[in-house]
Amino acid sequence: MGLTKKRFIADFQAEALHLFADSLENLSPMQQYQALAFLVKGYYAKDWAQTKADYDHHQQKQVYYFSIEFLPGRLLASNLLNLGIKDTVEAGLKQLDIDIPDLYAQEGDPGLGNGGLGRLASAFLDSMAADGMAGNGNGIRYQYGLFKQRFVDGYQVELPDDWLRDPYVWETRKENRAVIVRFGGSVYLTPCDNGGLEPVYQDTDDVLAVPYDIAMVGHHNHMVNTMRLWSAEPVPGHAHSLAEKSRINAITQILYPDDSDTAGQELRLRQEYFFTSAGIQSIITHYRRFHQDLHLLPNFVAIHINDTHPAMAVLELMRVLLDDGGLSWEEAWQITVQTLSYTNHTLMAEALETWPEEMFARLMPRLYQIAQEVDHRFRQTYTPRFGGELIQRCAPIADGYLRMAYLAVIGSHAVNGVAKIHSELLKSSVLKDLYTIFPERFNNKTNGITPRRWVQVANPELSELIDSAIDTGWRSDPSLLVPLAAHLHDEKFLKALHTAKKANKEKLAAIIFDQLGIEVSTNAIFDVQIKRLHAYKRQLLHVFGILEAYLAIKNGENRPSRVHVFGAKAAPSYRYAKSVIRLINAVADLVNNDPDCKGKLAVAFLPNYGVSLGERIIPAADISEQISMAGTEASGTSNMKLMANGALTLATLDGANIEIKDAAGEDAMAMFGLTTPEVAQLKASGQYSARAIYEADPTLHRVVDMLTDGTIPGITTEGREIQDELLVYNDTYLVLADFRSYVEASHKLDALWQDPIAWAQAALKNIAASGQFSADYTVARYGRDIWDVLPATPVGHG
Ligand code: 26M
Numbered sequence: 001m002g003l004t005k006k007r008f009i010a011d012f013q014a015e016a017l018h019l020f021a022d023s024l025e026n027l028s029p030m031q032q033y034q035a036l037a038f039l040v041k042g043y044y045a046k047d048w049a050q051t052k053a054d055y056d057h058h059q060q061k062q063v064y065y066f067s068i069e070f071l072p073g074r075l076l077a078s079n080l081l082n083l084g085i086k087d088t089v090e091a092g093l094k095q096l097d098i099d100i101p102d103l104y105a106q107e108g109d110p111g112l113g114n115g116g117l118g119r120l121a122s123a124f125l126d127s128m129a130a131d132g133m134a135g136n137g138n139g140i141r142y143q144y145g146l147f148k149q150r151f152v153d154g155y156q157v158e159l160p161d162d163w164l165r166d167p168y169v170w171e172t173r174k175e176n177r178a179v180i181v182r183f184g185g186s187v188y189l190t191p192c193d194n195g196g197l198e199p200v201y202q203d204t205d206d207v208l209a210v211p212y213d214i215a216m217v218g219h220h221n222h223m224v225n226t227m228r229l230w231s232a233e234p235v236p237g238h239a240h241s242l243a244e245k246s247r248i249n250a251i252t253q254i255l256y257p258d259d260s261d262t263a264g265q266e267l268r269l270r271q272e273y274f275f276t277s278a279g280i281q282s283i284i285t286h287y288r289r290f291h292q293d294l295h296l297l298p299n300f301v302a303i304h305i306n307d308t309h310p311a312m313a314v315l316e317l318m319r320v321l322l323d324d325g326g327l328s329w330e331e332a333w334q335i336t337v338q339t340l341s342y343t344n345h346t347l348m349a350e351a352l353e354t355w356p357e358e359m360f361a362r363l364m365p366r367l368y369q370i371a372q373e374v375d376h377r378f379r380q381t382y383t384p385r386f387g388g389e390l391i392q393r394c395a396p397i398a399d400g401y402l403r404m405a406y407l408a409v410i411g412s413h414a415v416n417g418v419a420k421i422h423s424e425l426l427k428s429s430v431l432k433d434l435y436t437i438f439p440e441r442f443n444n445k446t447n448g449i450t451p452r453r454w455v456q457v458a459n460p461e462l463s464e465l466i467d468s469a470i471d472t473g474w475r476s477d478p479s480l481l482v483p484l485a486a487h488l489h490d491e492k493f494l495k496a497l498h499t500a501k502k503a504n505k506e507k508l509a510a511i512i513f514d515q516l517g518i519e520v521s522t523n524a525i526f527d528v529q530i531k532r533l534h535a536y537k538r539q540l541l542h543v544f545g546i547l548e549a550y551l552a553i554k555n556g557e558n559r560p561s562r563v564h565v566f567g568a569k570a571a572p573s574y575r576y577a578k579s580v581i582r583l584i585n586a587v588a589d590l591v592n593n594d595p596d597c598k599g600k601l602a603v604a605f606l607p608n609y610g611v612s613l614g615e616r617i618i619p620a621a622d623i624s625e626q627i628s629m630a631g632t633e634a635s636g637t638s639n640m641k642l643m644a645n646g647a648l649t650l651a652t653l654d655g656a657n658i659e660i661k662d663a664a665g666e667d668a669m670a671m672f673g674l675t676t677p678e679v680a681q682l683k684a685s686g687q688y689s690a691r692a693i694y695e696a697d698p699t700l701h702r703v704v705d706m707l708t709d710g711t712i713p714g715i716t717t718e719g720r721e722i723q724d725e726l727l728v729y730n731d732t733y734l735v736l737a738d739f740r741s742y743v744e745a746s747h748k749l750d751a752l753w754q755d756p757i758a759w760a761q762a763a764l765k766n767i768a769a770s771g772q773f774s775a776d777y778t779v780a781r782y783g784r785d786i787w788d789v790l791p792a793t794p795v796g797h798g
Pocket of ligand 1: 115116117120257259264268351418633634636637
């Protein structure tokens with residue numbers, strides 16, 4: 001976009017006048033932000049309309065990414081970057097004497113997701129636009145996003161996230177594209193003209209699904225895709241009681257805050273059907289504007305199911321093809337399977353979604369009929385070859401429940417895990433039986449991140465340093481970071497890398513002081529763990545590492561100084577996770593107030609971790625804690641973001657950590673702990689005794705005792721609960737088993753820190769190898785292997 005600074009300033013002033021009938025300098029920062037955002041929306045409006053027109057004109061195959069969560073982050077800076085006008089605009093803002101960070105900070109951060117799964121969905125939309133693929137998001141416009149987290153006396157307190165209180169500039173309500181979603185009622189089949197049967201719906205509860213579209217601006221390619229989020233409203237003209245209206249509004253009111261447990265709530269099931277049905281209906285309506293023949297649907301449409309939450313897309317697409325399209329079962333099934341694909345994001349058994357038949361049948365009676373037919377035909381078709389036992393284990397309906405992961409695999413032509421090891425484990429554990437039946441459907445797609453947001457936007461210091469060393473081509477093609485490794489022995493560059501990191505640590509230190517009143521030294525190692533709080537992610541192991549260091553310091557030992565930075569939300573009903581939050585805050589109080597620890601050890605638990613806070617923490621990290629029990633973390637993505645910003649990974653051989661190790665080299669990180677087969681073997685042997693390990697390791701003994709002996713103030717009940725999980729319930733996630741090896745790996749990093757050049761070299765190896773984890777390459781592989789669409793914009797070498 002050829003924008004001059006002068007032109008931008010004139011445009012900005014005109015927009016301010018237009019919106020607020022006032023001149024820029026009289027506006028509040030929020031008003032200035034809104035004027036700028038509206039202006040930027042105007043800058044890409046033509047490209048947005050043209051992209052849609054081009055897609056229609058060329059009948060380019062469309063990808064629809066169905067996800068119950070999206071975490072786009074703030075969009076102003078990333079839109080400016082993608083439009084290629086960020087530098088010009090910032091120069092203009094500077095000339096206008098506007099505080100740029102403060103202006104960016106006015107924007108709300110839509111928290112329409114819980115964590116990794118939602119953020120991945122948004123990264124994929126960003127990358128599809130960058131790759132010039134016709135990618136569309138389909139999701140829910142929650143009125144309230146994930147709760148805002150505060151700490152009161154060290155306890156997590158949840159506050160509502162009323163993110164739509166200030167008007168959200170980037171969305172456009174599309175009333176003309178609304179569709180009706182039908183719940184409940186009853187269905188019966190009646191003979192129709194063509195001799196077949198046709199369903200008649202009676203007494204349904206109808207809900208209007210109104211789409212709000214948000215532009216996904218492509219990077220330097222004039223392409224603008226759409227994320228479509230649906231909002232539930234009463235159907236105009238229907239007579240609704242007040243109670244009915246509020247039941248309808250409830251559908252899109254709140255995001256469920258659990259990220260690893262099935263809530264099993266009826267409202268959650270309504271949410272799933274609501275956005276899935278609205279999405280399928282609008283896809284078919286659009287398709288039918290150009291095509292009569294539904295058989296060709298898979299040539300023009302790919303629908304991706306992000307985890308099982310939209311898995312009933314299998315049934316809803318069948319419904320539309322059968323009931324509205326008049327196709328036979330066999331025709332409809334073939335089209336459905338060819339159109340759909342599915343990603344699994346977790347191996348945790350408790351997270352595999354199931355729904356009681358009774359509830360499902362009551363809310364979606366027609367879908368339930370179709371599900372029964374799918375189940376029936378699946379059993380009929382495959383029992384002769386695979387036997388009744390295997391089929392019973394993996395059929396879509398059994399024991400009174402619909403099993404959504406099995407339904408998704410059976411109704412899709414492709415199913416993938418999100419890191420190499422995870423995809424392998426799917427085949428050998430939770431989806432083993434379906435792998436036996438459909439081996440050709442299974443594939444791996446290792447996750448990715450968007451370095452545009454996590455490096456270019458979040459870390460301009462590092463970005464400019466990279467520009468000074470290698471060609472700027474890495475900004476569109478991160479695989480071109482590899483030549484950075486030529487500077488491994490360039491001391492000047494290594495020192496500059498240290499200086500850039502230091503600048504980011506200064507900024508984070510200011511946030512830590514502002515939020516928590518803690519003064520931290522930026523000479524210390526910034527040791528970061530940022531992710532949802534969950535037992536399997538083992539924040540507790542990190543805490544034990546801190547306590548080990550605390551005891552060493554109290555013992556007069558000299559260690560490189562560390563600041564431990566945590567960011568983590570706990571599901572409000574997850575008792576153990578909340579206890580660990582209380583523990584981290586209590587350990588922070590202990591350590592931060594102990595004069596012996598001053599300048600040596602500090603703990604900063606920043607509240608309300610999310611995309612925006614991540615953009616502040618990640619550039620400042622020296623160590624990336626990726627310490628889940630092997631075999632539990634499907635992939636992880638903070639590991640990739642931190643690596644790209646030059647943090648050294650302290651990790652188990654789990655998820656994508658393994659691929660990070662292969663890319664950066666084992667000497668550029670610190671691996672520890674039991675491997676997945678070792679974990680499996682230890683658990684299967686029945687020989688694991690947490691208590692035996694506790695008795696055998698004096699330091700560990702002391703650390704575990706600290707939970708209950710009063711050393712850590714204020715955690716009587718929480719400390720007891722956590723200790724019981726370890727010693728009474730025998731330590732489900734093998735924290736004690738991995739403790740010694742974790743501490744040793746951590747000491748290895750301490751030793752490396754003593755040699756700043758060696759540390760910088762390891763950081764550089766990470767940065768240079770991080771390009772392969774760009775989501776631009778990940779979605780290109782989805783396009784090639786699963787969706788059958790090719791990037792229109794070259795995506796380089798990843
Ligand atoms: C379930 C029931 C009720 C309410 C919410 C849920 C639910 C929500 C999100 C369950 C799981 C959810 O997400 C799981 C998730 O985020 N998985 C992570 O996905 C990332 C992207 O693939 C991986 O990197 C992480 O390893 C994986 O834990």
